[in-house]
Amino acid sequence: xxxxxxxxxxxxxxxxxxxxxxxxxxxxxxxxxxxxxxxxxxxxxxxxxxxxxxxxxxxxxxxxxxxxxxxxxxxxxxxxxxxxxxxxxxxxxxxxxxxxxxxxxxxxxxxxxxxxxxxxxxxxxxxxxxxx
Numbered sequence: 087x088x089x090x091x092x093x094x095x096x097x098x099x100x101x102x103x104x105x106x107x108x109x110x111x112x113x114x115x116x117x118x119x120x121x122x123x124x125x126x127x128x129x130x131x132x133x134x135x136x137x138x139x140x141x142x143x144x145x146x147x148x149x150x151x152x153x154x155x156x157x158x159x160x161x162x163x164x165x166x167x168x169x170x171x172x173x174x175x176x177x178x179x180x181x182x183x184x185x186x187x188x189x190x191x192x193x194x195x196x197x198x199x200x201x202x203x204x205x206x207x208x209x210x211x212x213x214x215x216x217x218x
Contacts (some may be wrong), residue, residue, distance in 0.1 A: 087162055092165075099135065100171060107128030126179040126180035
C-alpha cells in the first residue's frame, strides 16, 4: 500500500462502511428490509462521510472558489476519488436488492438505468447551479 499524508484513511473508511455501516443500518431498518438495501444505504452514507473528509483535507476555500491541492493520496489517487467505489458498491447492492424484491429485469434496469440517468441529469444540474 502506498499513500501520502492521511491517504491510509481511504481503505479504513471503506472497510468501516462495509463491515460497520451495513450491520448498523440493518439494525435501524424495520424487519424484512433487504440486507443488501442496508448495505447500499451504508455505502451511500459512507460516500458522504468520505467526500466530506476528503474535501476538508484536500482542498482550501478561497474567495474565487475552492482550490484542490490533493496532498492526501492512496495509490497515487487523491482521497476524494475513492468515493466512486462506494457508489459502485451501493449501485450493485441496491440493484440486487431491487431485483430480488421485484424481478431480475427491474434489478437490471436499475443497474443499467441509474448511471445513464445520472449522466443525463448532471449537465442539467450544472447549468442550474451555474458551474461549467
